[in-house]
Amino acid sequence: MNMNNDDCRLLKKLGINSCEEVARELAALLKSIPDVYCRTDAEERIILLSEMVTRHLGYTSEELEGRRLDCLYPDEAAYTGFISELEKQGRLRDYQIQLKHRDGHGVWFSCHAGFRHDIRGRRIGIELTGHDIGQQKQQQSMLTHLSRITEQTADVVVITNVHGIIEYVNPAFEKVTGYRPDEVLGKHPNLFASDQQSEEFYAHMWSTLLAGKVYRNNLINRRKDESLFHAEITITPLMDEKAEITHFIATARDISEHIRDKVRLKHLTHHDSLTDLPNRSLFLDRLQQAISKARHHDRLVAVLFLDLDRFKNINDSLGHSAGDQLLQQLGERFRRTIREGDTIARFGGDEFVIMLDDFDSDNSLSLIAQKILNSLAMPFEIEGHEIFITASIGISISPDDGKDPDTLLRNADIAMYRAKELGKNNFQYYSESMTARVFERLTL
Known part of the structure; x- marks a missing residue:
């Protein structure tokens, strides 16, 4: 470590006379300083530095003493900016600078810095103290990053x-x-x-x-x-x-x-894609619920199985596109015809099934079935053609004709075929004799 004459005179005034005593006092002082401390001479060569330099920057005192202060800066521009700011203000407080670690990475410090002058006012060096704010900078950077993420x-x-x-x-x-x-x-x-x-x-x-x-x-x-x-x-x-x-x-x-996508997907899963009516899966679920409810309240549930008469002729003569349009219009007409609370489903092809769980007697059920047949009396407009269509309906009633959905549907289907045998465009109630007739026909 080097001292000029002014330093020596100052130390003598403080009662410190020998160089050894000076060295001991200075070494103890530099060791006790909790921050990075650095002092230069007039040529900006480092003459004093605290032990914290080793901890924060990785250098030993021997590696830095005698070297210019700019060796601690990452580049010449950074050092020039520091000196320029120091000359402009005379003294810097809480000035943030990045110094270069021995291994090359940058370390951020908040520094106090100023020029040293002798008793005659001549500039004799720079004095700098600083504490590591790397963690603070890292936190600020993280907060800035998080803020940017939050904003974007x-x-x-x-x-x-x-x-x-x-x-x-x-x-x-x-x-x-x-x-x-x-x-x-x-x-x-x-x-x-x-x-x-x-x-x-x-x-x-x-x-x-x-x-x-x-x-x-x-x-x-x-x-x-x-x-x-x-x-x-x-x-x-x-x-x-x-x-x-x-x-x-x-x-x-x-x-x-x-x-909305989930709702649409659920709807598509349980509805016919052509007519948007409930499909077989949804119909069977509702029918099972209706049967269970009716059983507890001693009520009836009816199934009407409807099949269009000679629908194949329309497909063959006008094409499947016309057939699809007819099915769509039929679905809409059936919707308007049945009562609120009743369920109509398309099972595929030209088969429609209706569930009724609120009727007083066979007579009221017959009126509903006839109303459905009457709704087909008006023609359908398809691709410039007037199309007339009729249907055959089979009716089964729970619990007498079946206590589960499959049995009810099967028996309504049997009754529907009986309606076709009797000339089409009518409805028939299921009876056990129909099953016997079907069994007899299959046996033959």
């Missing part, structure tokens, strides 16, 4: 205080809800509640959150324009060092389209 994510992000008052919303919030940030900041999230969730739903949510646990669920919220949307939400309690909740951060994803 398509998911809604909402931060509230512990009382639920909104303190932050990201840009996606406005896109999804229609509310501008200034319209919701300082307000409670119940502003966009939909009343689609029960009190028990919210009670469970708050009990989970106040227990310090993450809450996940799907709910329905209301946009500014009053339209509803489905959201997949995750709410996380944020805690301080005392493990006390200070904030809640909620992320939400608009899953309305996903829900």
Whole structure:
């Protein structure tokens, strides 16, 4: 370590006379300094440095003493900028610089720096102290990164205080809800509640959150324009060092389209793609439920099995496209004809099946069957042609004609074929003699 005459005179005034004593005092001082400390001479060569330099930058004192201060900077531009700022301000406080570690990577410091002057005011070097802010910089970088993610994510992000008052919303919030940030900041999230969730739903949510646990669920919220949307939400309690909740951060994803897709898929699974009527699967499910309900309330359930007469002739003469159009129009006409609460399904081809579970007698059932046949009296307009069609209907009634869906359908089908045998365009009730006739025909 080197000292100039002014340093020596100053030390003598302090009662330190010998070089050995100076060295001991200085070494103890440099060892005790908790921060990086560096001093240069007038030529900006390093003459003193603390032991913290080794810990933070990896150099030994011997490697740095006598070298210019710029050896600690990653490049000439960084050092020139530091000197320029120092000359401009005379002294720097909390000046953030990046110094070069011995292995080449950069280490961030917050520094105090200034020029040293002798008693005559001449510049005799630079003095610099600094503490490592690498972890702080890393945290700031992470926060900046997280902020960028939050600002750019398509998911809604909402931060509230512990009382639920909104303190932050990201840009996606406005896109999804229609509310501008200034319209919701300082307000409670119940502003966009939909009343689609029960009190028990919210009670469970708050009990989970106040227990310090993450809450996940799907709910329905209301946009500014009053339209509803489905959201997949995750709410996380944020805690301080005392493990006390200070904030809640909620992320939400608009899953309305996903829900609509599920509904559409479920509909397609249970409905005929041509007529949009219930298909066999849905019909059998509803029939089973109706039979079970009727059994408990001592009521009847009827199945009407309808088959179009000579439908094949239409397909053969006008083509399958015309046949499909006819089936679609038939489905719509049957919908308008049957009563609300009754179920009509298409089983495929030209077969339609109707379930009735609210009728008083065979007479009322006959009136309904005749009404269905009468609905076919008006022609159908298909590709410029007027098409007339009739149908044959077979009727079975539970529990006498069957106590399960398969038996009811089979017996209604048998009755329908009996209607065709009797000239078509009529309806027939199932009887056991029909089964005997079918069995006899099969035996022959």
